[in-house]
Amino acid sequence: MRLSRYFLPTLKENPAEAQIVSHRLMLRAGLVRQASAGIYSWLPLGFRVLKRIEQIVREEMDAAGCHEVLMPTIQSADLWIKSGRYNDYGKEMLRIRDRHDREMLYGPTNEELITEIFRSEVRSYRQLPRNLYHIQWKFRDEVRPRFGVMRGREFLMKDGYSFDVDFESARKSYDAMFVAYLKTFRRMGLTPIPMRADAGPIGGDLSHEFQIVAETGESAVFYDTDLVELIEQGELDADRLKSLYAATDDKHDPKTCPVPPERLGTARGIEVGHIFYFGTKYAEPLGATVTDADGNQVPIHGGSYGIGVSRLVGAIIEAGHDDAGIVWPESVAPFKVGLINLKADDPATTAAADGIYDRLRGSGVPVLYDDRDERAGAKFADMDLIGLPWQLTVGPRGLKGGVVELKRRAGGERNELSIDAALARLCG
Ligand code: ATP
Numbered sequence: 507m508r509l510s511r512y513f514l515p516t517l518k519e520n521p522a523e524a525q526i527v528s529h530r531l532m533l534r535a536g537l538v539r540q541a542s543a544g545i546y547s548w549l550p551l552g553f554r555v556l557k558r559i560e561q562i563v564r565e566e567m568d569a570a571g572c573h574e575v576l577m578p579t580i581q582s583a584d585l586w587i588k589s590g591r592y593n594d595y596g597k598e599m600l601r602i603r604d605r606h607d608r609e610m611l612y613g614p615t616n617e618e619l620i621t622e623i624f625r626s627e628v629r630s631y632r633q634l635p636r637n638l639y640h641i642q643w644k645f646r647d648e649v650r651p652r653f654g655v656m657r658g659r660e661f662l663m664k665d666g667y668s669f670d671v672d673f674e675s676a677r678k679s680y681d682a683m684f685v686a687y688l689k690t691f692r693r694m695g696l697t698p699i700p701m702r703a704d705a706g707p708i709g710g711d712l713s714h715e716f717q718i719v720a721e722t723g724e725s726a727v728f729y730d731t732d733l734v735e736l737i738e739q740g741e742l743d744a745d746r747l748k749s750l751y752a753a754t755d756d757k758h759d760p761k762t763c764p765v766p767p768e769r770l771g772t773a774r775g776i777e778v779g780h781i782f783y784f785g786t787k788y789a790e791p792l793g794a795t796v797t798d799a800d801g802n803q804v805p806i807h808g809g810s811y812g813i814g815v816s817r818l819v820g821a822i823i824e825a826g827h828d829d830a831g832i833v834w835p836e837s838v839a840p841f842k843v844g845l846i847n848l849k850a851d852d853p854a855t856t857a858a859a860d861g862i863y864d865r866l867r868g869s870g871v872p873v874l875y876d877d878r879d880e881r882a883g884a885k886f887a888d889m890d891l892i893g894l895p896w897q898l899t900v901g902p903r904g905l906k907g908g909v910v911e912l913k914r915r916a917g918g919e920r921n922e923l924s925i926d927a928a929l930a931r932l933c934g
Pocket residue numbers: 615646648655656657658659660661663777778779780812813814815816817
């Protein structure tokens with residue numbers, strides 16, 4: 507992509523309305539613009555990141571044996587009245603009336619609708635277990651939308667739902683999601699800490715929030731530092747990880763906390779995912795039953811599994827930035843390489859930079875090419891701000907010695923290399 511033709515409105519100044527670093531950087535780097543309170547438009551660069559995060563989530567869900575569907579954003583109130591949540595949800599639910607005066611709503615989540623889909627099609631335990639998910643926009647009329655896409659009113663969520671014939675089988679489905687979530691967040695360069703969360707009226711230990719440590723997190727979190735070490739080492743054994751202590755402030759009690767003070771980490775956390783076994787809570791009121799192996803009609807045991815896809819864009823920036831701007835992990839970066847032409851009005855430099863651009867594109871490397879006729883300082887500042895993993899700078903002085911400069915955004919180390927060597931590094 508040539509920057510001279512791209513739509514990338516960057517800002518030099520910090521926008522006054524943004525209180526936390528990820529929100530400031532998302533506005534400054536031209537990723538999003540606010541449309542109204544808690545509702546955002548995604549601009550080209552931000553949209554590319556959102557899509558890449560979505561794709562990682564999708565790949566890990568598919569790898570765990572889940573099946574993608576797409577349910578609508580607008581739902582009829584009927585099923586919600588049946589489940590009892592139409593009243594319980596209160597003002598967070600956006601209610602709409604259509605022209606026939608029918609009550610509709612913009613979905614804040616999808617337990618009712620997916621249970622209904624299941625109920626109409628599935629009869630026997632032989633068709634279980636199943637896990638269906640979708641990645642769809644949600645609306646929750648949050649009291650205090652804030653921090654940009656972190657707490658929006660309209661936001662993109664992956665929500666998945668498991669269906670099992672009994673508790674034992676549901677626990678297996680739950681653990682499979684527990685592991686899939688660890689893999690998903692780790693692929694985004696994050697350290698997700700699974701924390702035991704409120705399981706609601708059913709009780710039990712099958713509810714975990716996945717929290718990312720960041721200064722600007724909304725809740726205080728407390729955890730065994732051994733747990734974080736295990737996660738960083740790539741441990742994926744659900745039972746082992748679940749046995750180590752981690753809790754958010756609403757569950758943590760210093761009096762009963764089993765972790766010795768020297769091993770108790772305290773920080774603030776951003777909730778990027780939540781998994782939850784809810785038993786027959788929806789199956790019963792909605793009549794979703796199957797015949798079990800003995801021929802009895804039994805309600806389906808369900809679990810729901812959410813990931814804040816749009817919130818993750820902010821969370822990844824909170825976890826990866828410096829004074830100059832965003833530092834994207836390669837797995838979600840909007841482009842892998844930022845190519846800088848230092849002297850766009852010099853034909854020899856431009857010919858060399860154009861040639862590199864063509865070769866990178868020819869090798870399928872996503873590259874943003876700063877071919878604008880701008881000051882070098884402004885180009886470097888923009889490139890640092892938008893945080894692409896690699897910066898390749900082509901200037902007349904280097905070219906005389908046959909070299910270009912390759913900089914890694916994370917860590918900042920620079921190397922002068924021949925064009926061929928630089929391309930070999932980037933195309934590998
Ligand atoms: P929170 O406690 O942050 O309000 P929640 O418990 O309401 O979250 P869930 O219903 O479990 O959230 O939704 C699944 C995921 O969707 C959350 O883990 C979070 O990452 C994301 N999410 C929830 N509300 C919002 C929001 N208002 N804006 C952006 N993402 C959100």
